[in-house]
Amino acid sequence: MLAVLQEVPDPEVPVVSVVELGIVRDIDWLDGRLAVSVTPTYSGCPATEVIEQHIHEALVAAGYSDPLIQRRLSPAWTTDWLSEAGREKLRAYGIAPPVESASKRSLTGQPDPVVPCPLCGSNATERVSEFGSTACKALYRCRDCLEPFDYFKCL
Ligand SMILES: [Zn+2]
Incomplete structure (x- = not known):
């Protein structure tokens, strides 16, 4: 399941996945639907909707029907959530x-x-x-x- 999300790139920095970026906060089942919580790098980031759409598409393509993508604004994303691999790829x-x-x-x-x-x-x-x-x-x-x-x- 996480492998699916590891294939979803950040639209602004395609070498880094949304998992490495640290914006996928939580994955859970909710009433039979897979629910993924996403925290944008900052609340005004225009790429957030694109990211949510890409995650949704990737999950559907992987066989998860009707996944739920939830935006979680609190706690706010911090750079500490960016993985070491993500930092290396950015560099x-x-x-x-x-x-x-x-x-x-x-x-x-x-x-x-x-x-x-x-x-x-x-x-x-x-x-x-x-x-x-x-x-x-x-x-x-x-x-x-x-x-x-x-x-x-x-x-
Ligand atoms: Zn230089």
Whole structure:
């Protein structure tokens, strides 16, 4: 069952599955229907509906009739839910994975954590734009290898 969801990619970062992203929170049977709880990476993420639709389609294709996809907003997704494999895949894809959890960030009061360059590992990076290729990413630039890259933003 989990194997089915491991095949469902994140529409924004196709190399990472929804399971590796950590947004599949719960799987259960509810009145004979398979119920999957999904927590979006942040509540305004426009990809959430697409993700839910893809999960639904994958389950139906795997033989689960009429699966129930539930959106669970609480507790909110944190970067701690992103699996280590998911982080590695993001990096390999040229996207800097989230560097620290939102809770830690608010405690230290640092709005802009150091984001290491996914291409050369340098910490000499700067944010170019709050929005990268999609609303869920910010655009950064590396001052060492001069390459622009996306940072997987999280709130
Ligand atoms: Zn670099």
